[in-house]
Amino acid sequence: MKNTVYIISGPAGVGKSTTSQTLVQEFEKSAYISGDDISHIPVKGRGLPWLDQESLDLIWNNILSLTSNLLDYGFDVVIDYVTFPSEAAWLAEKLKHRDIKVVYVVLLVDDETIVQRDRLRPEEHQMGERSLILLHEFERDGSLSDLNKLYTHHYSVDQLPEIIKEIIHNEKYLVRL
Amino acid sequence: MKNTVYIISGPAGVGKSTTSQTLVQEFEKSAYISGDDISHIPVKGRGLPWLDQESLDLIWNNILSLTSNLLDYGFDVVIDYVTFPSEAAWLAEKLKHRDIKVVYVVLLVDDETIVQRDRLRPEEHQMGERSLILLHEFERDGSLSDLNKLYTHHYSVDQLPEIIKEIIHNEKYLVRL
Numbered sequence: 001m002k003n004t005v006y007i008i009s010g011p012a013g014v015g016k017s018t019t020s021q022t023l024v025q026e027f028e029k030s031a032y033i034s035g036d037d038i039s040h041i042p043v044k045g046r047g048l049p050w051l052d053q054e055s056l057d058l059i060w061n062n063i064l065s066l067t068s069n070l071l072d073y074g075f076d077v078v079i080d081y082v083t084f085p086s087e088a089a090w091l092a093e094k095l096k097h098r099d100i101k102v103v104y105v106v107l108l109v110d111d112e113t114i115v116q117r118d119r120l121r122p123e124e125h126q127m128g129e130r131s132l133i134l135l136h137e138f139e140r141d142g143s144l145s146d147l148n149k150l151y152t153h154h155y156s157v158d159q160l161p162e163i164i165k166e167i168i169h170n171e172k173y174l175v176r177l
Numbered sequence: 178m179k180n181t182v183y184i185i186s187g188p189a190g191v192g193k194s195t196t197s198q199t200l201v202q203e204f205e206k207s208a209y210i211s212g213d214d215i216s217h218i219p220v221k222g223r224g225l226p227w228l229d230q231e232s233l234d235l236i237w238n239n240i241l242s243l244t245s246n247l248l249d250y251g252f253d254v255v256i257d258y259v260t261f262p263s264e265a266a267w268l269a270e271k272l273k274h275r276d277i278k279v280v281y282v283v284l285l286v287d288d289e290t291i292v293q294r295d296r297l298r299p300e301e302h303q304m305g306e307r308s309l310i311l312l313h314e315f316e317r318d319g320s321l322s323d324l325n326k327l328y329t330h331h332y333s334v335d336q337l338p339e340i341i342k343e344i345i346h347n348e349k350y351l352v353r354l
Binding site for chain 1: 201202203204205206207208209210214218219220221222223235238239241243245246247248249252
């Protein structure tokens with residue numbers, strides 16, 4: 001079977017980490033890349049990735065390098081990061097010489113749900129307005145195909161296995177170059 | 178000034194993380210790579226790095242890729258990991274086409290100190306015997322030059338700035354190929 005790179009995207013607070021960390025357990029040999037962790041490797045002199053293109057480029061180059069190495073060693077890879085369609089396409093393009101699949105899922109919920117979920121987080125992790133702004137940024141992004149969107153507010157927490165199945169088995173999420 | 182890659186090594190419990198995280202603050206544009214964090218990117222199907230050569234190779238390839246990208250973007254890099262002389266030499270060799278410096282410091286203490294420090298850690302982070310075994314492994318390693326050893330048990334905690342100065346300014350720690 002072909003190795004697969006899963007890009008689990010969506011606004012902050014939508015459940016990317018929980019989904020990714022459950023997904024990564026589904027395979028025999030698999031790795032989990034947290035884009036947030038990668039973004040914190042630069043300590044001094046780094047910009048904010050959502051404001052500074054050079055910082056964002058470095059993050060994506062680092063994610064690409066790790067993904068390439070992991071594929072070389074036979075791992076499926078789950079990437080957990082706020083990823084826009086152009087970034088998913090860039091990554092898929094960089095990997096296209098390999099006989100692998102790239103899956104791009106943008107987790108989304110309605111406005112009410114994202115605000116509620118943000119309030120349930122420990123205060124120091126609450127995103128406030130930024131969750132909602134990011135949600136709208138994804139929804140308004142004309143380059144994001146409906147095929148890659150996965151609305152999860154109709155699922156309850158104990159239905160996570162169904163979301164995982166959907167991500168693994170529904171071919172509509174495949175990036176086609 | 179040339180960019181520098183600092184490899185901060187030594188057995189578990191010797192103060193690598195504290196030293197590295199203080200060191201990384203000394204530069205204008207610098208990054209911190211935790212080898213332990215990198216070793217946890219593979220989730221399923223990974224071996225223990227101290228038992229499994231393939232797992233260890235992947236970790237070092239990942240550290241090399243991140244370091245190369247960071248150097249491309251003008252960062253000094255601090256690598257915090259249990260690194261043996263052959264691994265430091267491998268990394269320096271892979272980076273030798275670049276106009277940079279590689280510094281390799283193996284932090285060491287006496288037996289008594291490492292046992293004491295291990296006991297001061299939260300129980301779930303205590304290494305027990307393994308700290309001492311690793312310490313002896315470094316001390317017995319014939320390929321480890323005395324030049325790269327930095328014994329720290331004569332320093333008190335508030336002398337960390339002196340250790341940092343020593344690492345930055347004493348050229349004896351430079352890897353020469």
